[in-house]
Amino acid sequence: MSSIITKVKKKQIEQFIAQDKRLDGRELMDYREIKVEQGIIERAEGSARVLLGKTEVVVGVKVETGEPFPDTPNEGVLTVNAELTPIASPEFETGPPDENSVELARIVDRGIRESKVIDTEKLCIEPGKKVFVVFVDLYILNHDGNMIDASAIAAMAALLNTKMPNYEIEDDEVKIKPGYTQLPIKQHPITVTCAKISDKLVVDPWIEEEQAMDARISMAIDDDFNICAIQKGGAGYLEPKQVLEAAKIAKDKAKQLRKQLDW
Amino acid sequence: MNEKPEKLIDKKGLRLDGRKFDELRPLKLEVGVIGNADGSAYIEHGKNKILAAVYGPREAHPKHLALQDRTIMKCRYHMAPFSVQERKSPAPSRREVELSKVIRECLEPAVFVEYYPRTMIDVFIEVLQADGGTRCASITAASLALADAGIPMRDLVVACAAGKADDTIVLDLDDTEDKLGVADVPVALMPNLNAVTLLQMDGKLSHDEFESAVNLALEGCKRIYAMQREVLKSKYANVKEVEE
Amino acid sequence: MPTFFEDKQIVIPGDLLAEGEYVAGENTYLENNKIFAQRTGLVTYDNKRVNVVALKSFYVPRAGDIVIGTVVEVGFTGWTVDINAPYPALLRASEVLNRPFKPQKDDLPQVLDAGDLIVAKIDSYDRTHDPQLKVGEPGLGKITRGQIMKVTPTKIPRIIGRKGSMISMIKEETGCHIILGLNGIVLITGKTLEDERLAMMAIRRIEEESHTSGLTDRITQMLKTEKGKQEEKKE
Numbered sequence: 001m002s003s004i005i006t007k008v009k010k011k012q013i014e015q016f017i018a019q020d021k022r023l024d025g026r027e028l029m030d031y032r033e034i035k036v037e038q039g040i041i042e043r044a045e046g047s048a049r050v051l052l053g054k055t056e057v058v059v060g061v062k063v064e065t066g067e068p069f070p071d072t073p074n075e076g077v078l079t080v081n082a083e084l085t086p087i088a089s090p091e092f093e094t095g096p097p098d099e100n101s102v103e104l105a106r107i108v109d110r111g112i113r114e115s116k117v118i119d120t121e122k123l124c125i126e127p128g129k130k131v132f133v134v135f136v137d138l139y140i141l142n143h144d145g146n147m148i149d150a151s152a153i154a155a156m157a158a159l160l161n162t163k164m165p166n167y168e169i170e171d172d173e174v175k176i177k178p179g180y181t182q183l184p185i186k187q188h189p190i191t192v193t194c195a196k197i198s199d200k201l202v203v204d205p206w207i208e209e210e211q212a213m214d215a216r217i218s219m220a221i222d223d224d225f226n227i228c229a230i231q232k233g234g235a236g237y238l239e240p241k242q243v244l245e246a247a248k249i250a251k252d253k254a255k256q257l258r259k260q261l262d263w
Numbered sequence: 264m265n266e267k268p269e270k271l272i273d274k275k276g277l278r279l280d281g282r283k284f285d286e287l288r289p290l291k292l293e294v295g296v297i298g299n300a301d302g303s304a305y306i307e308h309g310k311n312k313i314l315a316a317v318y319g320p321r322e323a324h325p326k327h328l329a330l331q332d333r334t335i336m337k338c339r340y341h342m343a344p345f346s347v348q349e350r351k352s353p354a355p356s357r358r359e360v361e362l363s364k365v366i367r368e369c370l371e372p373a374v375f376v377e378y379y380p381r382t383m384i385d386v387f388i389e390v391l392q393a394d395g396g397t398r399c400a401s402i403t404a405a406s407l408a409l410a411d412a413g414i415p416m417r418d419l420v421v422a423c424a425a426g427k428a429d430d431t432i433v434l435d436l437d438d439t440e441d442k443l444g445v446a447d448v449p450v451a452l453m454p455n456l457n458a459v460t461l462l463q464m465d466g467k468l469s470h471d472e473f474e475s476a477v478n479l480a481l482e483g484c485k486r487i488y489a490m491q492r493e494v495l496k497s498k499y500a501n502v503k504e505v506e507e
Numbered sequence: 508m509p510t511f512f513e514d515k516q517i518v519i520p521g522d523l524l525a526e527g528e529y530v531a532g533e534n535t536y537l538e539n540n541k542i543f544a545q546r547t548g549l550v551t552y553d554n555k556r557v558n559v560v561a562l563k564s565f566y567v568p569r570a571g572d573i574v575i576g577t578v579v580e581v582g583f584t585g586w587t588v589d590i591n592a593p594y595p596a597l598l599r600a601s602e603v604l605n606r607p608f609k610p611q612k613d614d615l616p617q618v619l620d621a622g623d624l625i626v627a628k629i630d631s632y633d634r635t636h637d638p639q640l641k642v643g644e645p646g647l648g649k650i651t652r653g654q655i656m657k658v659t660p661t662k663i664p665r666i667i668g669r670k671g672s673m674i675s676m677i678k679e680e681t682g683c684h685i686i687l688g689l690n691g692i693v694l695i696t697g698k699t700l701e702d703e704r705l706a707m708m709a710i711r712r713i714e715e716e717s718h719t720s721g722l723t724d725r726i727t728q729m730l731k732t733e734k735g736k737q738e739e740k741k742e
Binding site: 301319320321322331332373375379380381382410411412413415416417418419453454455456491492495496498499 | 517519520521522523534536543545546547548549561562563564565567593594595634635659
């Protein structure tokens with residue numbers, strides 16, 4: 001995914017981090033400034049816009065009705081999709097989702113699904129016949145590094161903002177009534193991504209750090225400090241002890257961010 | 264559709280297939296199974312049956328994507344339509360797209376990519392039968408295929424998963440344990456360099472449980488690595504017997 | 508300053524071969540004062556130099572190497588040749604015609620067409636461009652008869668033998684003319700098909716048993732026995 005970074009820049013970043021400093025002035029364990037706005041797309045049932053430094057993500061949630069999956073007749077459906085729109089970066093091209101957008105969508109999906117943000121049984125309208133289908137669409141508008149964490153925050157904020165249409169069952173048919181109910185939310189997972197550079201871990205890599213890094217590791221942490229999803233990325237490696245260190249960092253930062261976001 | 268078992272681990276601590284918590288499923292490895300490929304390997308791991316083939320280093324196609332200072336690693340993880348219970352469409356699913364990426368990023372650290380500029384190394388993985396843990400078995404086979412192709416490597420890559428079934432941390436989950444269990448943690452390792460090149464997780468684990476699962480998976484990796492080494496050596500050992 | 512294997516033991520990629528003041532030789536690499544194997548093969552400790560004689564490897568072009576290749580494409584100004592390497596080789600028309608190429612007059616497929624075999628020398632090669640071939644020396648050019656076989660490039664030195672002893676012996680016993688391309692392609696031209704097959708059998712056997720000792724004697728013996736059998740058949 002990384003574009004070509006000049007050797008000089010890469011060395012500079014590595015040298016800074018070896019001395020516990022970062023080029024943008026942050027500490028190794030500092031996140032960039034986070035701004036969250038909710039309800040920005042009125043036509044969507046839920047929406048949010050997040051700025052993580054200059055990385056910008058908009059998430060729209062659409063709630064529709066549909067059939068459940070055959071092996072889970074009592075459960076609603078959650079589906080997450082991501083678009084790395086060409087406006088977000090000179091690297092992104094038009095066309096069907098490439099491996100990066102598929103990976104991003106699936107990482108955010110796992111964070112939401114495995115932590116059980118939504119009690120999918122509450123999305124059931126008529127068992128085996130009709131359920132609510134929650135579409136979470138991630139739109140990357142500017143890529144300045146760490147789309148994973150930005151998207152995870154945006155998706156969570158959008159779900160917190162989501163309203164499900166009211167309904168009643170009349171003559172064996174589901175009729176949508178006026179009015180809405182807030183989507184019942186049980187958990188507020190936070191995903192924390194660390195990049196490995198100069199054999200150290202730094203949180204929230206910005207784009208140049210992503211281009212210079214050996215590897216990254218993202219962990220989704222729920223309200224009870226359980227780990228719900230992990231994804232190592234990048235064509236490098238981590239030592240086992242760094243993996244455990246990343247888990248500890250994720251726990252600490254999740255606590256801090258959850259407080260900061262007031263979730 | 265089979266009935267869902269109530270418990271994955273019985274009162275004696277045995278799993279549905281009779282294994283103890285730290286037992287691997289039976290494993291069989293072979294190299295050099297596909298004549299046309301530069302390198303190849305076949306793995307049977309439990310009911311998983313997976314073929315890996317490597318072509319390269321060869322000329323990069325299309326030419327304009329070639330990198331001037333290194334080779335391009337490409338990986339395609341694909342499941343045959345008949346590999347799973349319900350026939351799967353041959354078109355690549357989103358899961359296959361993600362796994363292709365993740366497996367490529369897992370094997371690449373082992374290859375000296377700077378040695379062959381303007382070339383491409385293709386890794387093809389075909390899952391003929393799946394029963395949980397296919398990505399780990401695929402990685403174990405693909406790494407053997409790369410070695411079989413004579414491509415210079417830093418180390419082999421070996422992979423194994425651990426997870427949580429009922430209340431126990433267990434090694435090497437099969438399909439039922441993966442679907443009904445609490446968590447699954449696949450890990451890939453370059454054993455001599457102690458380098459983790461793949462790590463994923465889905466489920467719910469406390470920090471301590473996660474640590475136990477990772478350690479158990481790494482232990483499984485080391486056991487499987489011993490088998491990889493035997494199969495690479497055995498190709499040579501047969502020839503060595505000729506010496507009188 | 509330890510070593511971790513015995514001489515001529517089988518090693519696999521990633522095996523720690525030595526630590527301390529050693530030199531990383533063929534198919535090994537140095538990291539943090541440790542020497543690791545890069546390929547499967549036999550480790551040899553030669554004084555302070557650690558090598559791995561690879562079981563399998565592929566040919567990487569080197570200027571000056573004699574190679575045997577197949578013409579795969581006739582282009583506008585020359586031919587693309589498959590030399591069994593990660594890179595295609597180029598033979599310029601001017602190289603073959605010994606004069607500048609005249610597009611209107613010269614018909615390249617008449618000189619060399621797709622499918623033709625050639626013996627050539629690598630004129631130049633570096634990391635930034637594909638290998639260039641030349642054929643303007645005696646013994647090089649289009650191959651019109653003989654048998655072709657592929658062997659692992661690393662075994663070619665063993666087939667040659669010390670001071671050419673092995674290959675000379677095979678040539679003598681079989682009466683064949685043999686060209687060994689350093690890219691692992693071997694051309695055998697004999698008086699009869701049986702002679703050619705005999706030479707191929709010997710070479711295949713050397714490839715398989717290259718790491719054993721007493722090989723020259725065994726191959727000589729094998730050839731004499733096989734020739735004896737052939738003589739009997741004729742009577």
